[in-house]
Amino acid sequence: MQTTIYYNEEDQYLMDLVDQVARRERKSRSAVILSILEEYFERGKRIGEILVDMGFLSPRDIELGLSRQEESPEPKPLGEILVEEGLVPHEAVERALSIQSRFRMS
Numbered sequence: 001m002q003t004t005i006y007y008n009e010e011d012q013y014l015m016d017l018v019d020q021v022a023r024r025e026r027k028s029r030s031a032v033i034l035s036i037l038e039e040y041f042e043r044g045k046r047i048g049e050i051l052v053d054m055g056f057l058s059p060r061d062i063e064l065g066l067s068r069q070e071e072s073p074e075p076k077p078l079g080e081i082l083v084e085e086g087l088v089p090h091e092a093v094e095r096a097l098s099i100q101s102r103f104r105m106s
Contacts (some may be wrong), residue, residue, distance in 0.1 A: 007032070043103045047079055050096040056088045 005014060015029075022032045048062035065082045072081070079093035091099055 001096075038099060039103055040083050045100070047100055048092070049080075050099055051082070051088055051092060053101050054092060054096065056092045057082070061087045 010041065018029055018036075021027075022029050025032070027035075042053065045053070048057065051057045052059060052062060061082070062078075063083065065087065068081050068085060069076060069078055079088075079098050081099065082088045083090050083093055089094050
């Protein structure tokens with residue numbers, strides 16, 4: 001997928017900052033911009049909200065998982081329950097946890 005970003009001369013400093021980060025982290029400009037967007041939209045969210053944002057679940061699926069979590073005799077993480085119920089692939093939960101932990105540490 002390709003996206004074009006149009007910006008004014010007065011915004012050039014922002015692109016310069018993106019380029020500095022890209023060089024420092026050895027990433028592409030696009031990867032840096034996507035990580036900034038991901039942080040903006042996903043910071044502070046719970047795993048279920050991230051999975052909904054990613055398009056893997058509906059809010060109703062999250063409600064189902066949370067009710068299963070409450071009914072469970074032993075405490076289980078929501079992601080584990082959602083995988084067991086067949087609502088989401090394990091890889092999606094891993095990605096969501098990765099996103100969540102990255103922004104909790106910062």
